[in-house]
Amino acid sequence: MLVTKQKILRRFWYALMPMSVLEDGPRPFTLLGEPLVLWKGADGQPVALEDRCCHRTAKLSKGSIEDGRIVCAYHGWTFDASGACVRIPQAPDKPVPKACRVRAYACQEKYGYVWVALDDPLQPIPDFPEDGAPGYRRIFQFYQTWKTSPLRFMENAFDSAHFSYVHRANFGIYEQPRPSIYEIKEDAWGFEAHTVVPVKNPPAGHRVSGSTQPFIERHLYNRWYMPSVRRFGCIYADTGKHHIIYNCATPIDDSTIALAQWLYRNDDESDCSTEELIAWDAPIVEEDREILEATDFDACIDTARRAEQHMESDKPGLLMRRMMLELLRQHGEDEVYNERRA
Ligand code: FES
Ligand SMILES: [Fe+2]
Incomplete structure (x- = not known):
C-alpha cells in the first residue's frame, strides 16, 4: 500500500512533532507527501497551512512569525491561522483580494504534540488514558x-x-x-x-x-x-x-x-x-x-x-x-x- 496514494489516509489525525519544537519559529513537515508549515499561533495553539505562498510560491516555513501570523520571507505577505492573506505590505491602501489565501488544515495540540488531519477526520485523536491520570x-x-x-x-x-x-x-x-x-x-x-x-x-x-x-x-x-x-x-x-x-x-x-x-x-x-x-x-x-x-x-x-x-x-x-x-x-x-x- 503506497500511503500517499490512498486518499482515505488523509482523514486521520497524525502526530507531527513536539510542541516545544515550535518555540523557535515556523517549521516545515511533509505529511503524506503534502508540504506543511507549522507554527504556534497567538493563542498558543498550533497552526498548519500549506507550505507554499500564494504569491510567488515561496515556502512559508522560511518566513517568520509576527503577532501570531506568518510572514512570507520573500515579499512579506502575511497569513493568519485560517490561511487568509491579511497584509500585502507593498499595497497598504488596497483591500487584500479574497483569493489571496493558502490551504489550512485541522491542527491541535494533544499530549504535548502537534496533530494534523489533512481532510475531515473520521475519528478523534486516539485516547491515551494515562496522560494526566493520577499516579502516572x-x-x-x-x-x-x-x-x-x-x-x-x-x-x-x-x-x-x-x-x-x-x-x-x-x-x-x-x-x-x-x-x-x-x-x-x-x-x-x-x-x-x-x-x-x-x-x-x-x-x-x-x-x-x-x-x-x-x-x-x-x-x-x-x-x-x-x-x-x-x-x-x-x-x-x-x-x-x-x-x-x-x-x-x-x-x-x-x-x-x-x-x-x-x-x-x-x-x-x-x-x-x-x-x-x-x-x-x-x-x-x-x-x-x-x-x-x-x-x-x-x-x-x-x-x-x-x-x-x-x-x-x-x-x-x-x-x-x-x-x-x-x-x-x-x-x-x-x-x-x-x-x-x-
Ligand atoms: S512569494 Fe510570498 S510574498 Fe511573494
Ligand atoms: Fe521490536
Whole structure:
C-alpha cells in the first residue's frame, strides 16, 4: 500500500512533532507527501497551512512569525491561522483580494504534540488514558525519522515472533523462539491484543521492571488504533510496574515515517529515572529500526496476493491488513502498490 496514494489516509489525525519544537519559529513537515508549515499561533495553539505562498510560491516555513501570523520571507505577505492573506505590505491602501489565501488544515495540540488531519477526520485523536491520570508520569522518549511505512511499523509492534531474534541482546529469549499468541478483540477502528510474554531481565532492566529476577513475565495489553498509532501496554506481573508506550508512525511519504514515542510509568524518578528509561528503550527501538529499514517499505494489504504460509503470530498483522483493505473498499478505493512487493 503506497500511503500517499490512498486518499482515505488523509482523514486521520497524525502526530507531527513536539510542541516545544515550535518555540523557535515556523517549521516545515511533509505529511503524506503534502508540504506543511507549522507554527504556534497567538493563542498558543498550533497552526498548519500549506507550505507554499500564494504569491510567488515561496515556502512559508522560511518566513517568520509576527503577532501570531506568518510572514512570507520573500515579499512579506502575511497569513493568519485560517490561511487568509491579511497584509500585502507593498499595497497598504488596497483591500487584500479574497483569493489571496493558502490551504489550512485541522491542527491541535494533544499530549504535548502537534496533530494534523489533512481532510475531515473520521475519528478523534486516539485516547491515551494515562496522560494526566493520577499516579502516572509522561516521558517523551523518541522523535525520529525512519525509512519504512506505518504498516511495517504496526505489524512489527504486534509481532511476538521477532523478540527472540531482533531483541536477543536485551529482553528476547533466543533459546525460546516459540512466540506468545495474542488474544485479539477487534472493534470498528482497531483492536485490543492481550498476551503474556516471558522475557529476560538483564541488570540494565532491573529498575525498569522493578525486579532482579533473571526472567520475568510481561502482561501486554496492546492496542492498534487504525491506521498508525499503537499502545504497548506492558505490566510487569510480579512488581505491578506499568511501562506503557504509545507510538505514532506518521507517514511523511511512501517510504518514510516520523516516529514519536511517549512512555507512561506508574512510579517516580527515584524508582527509575528518565535517563534510565530512555537508556533501556533506546537500543530496543534501534533494533526495530534497523530490521524494518531492511524490509521493503511497501507492505501490501491485499493478502489474496500473498503466497506465504503464515505463523499464528502473524495474525495481528493479517487482521490489520484485512481491516485496512475493508476501510479502503468502503470508501471506494483499491490498494495502490509497488510492482515489487512483499
Ligand atoms: S512569494 Fe510570498 S510574498 Fe511573494
Ligand atoms: Fe521490536
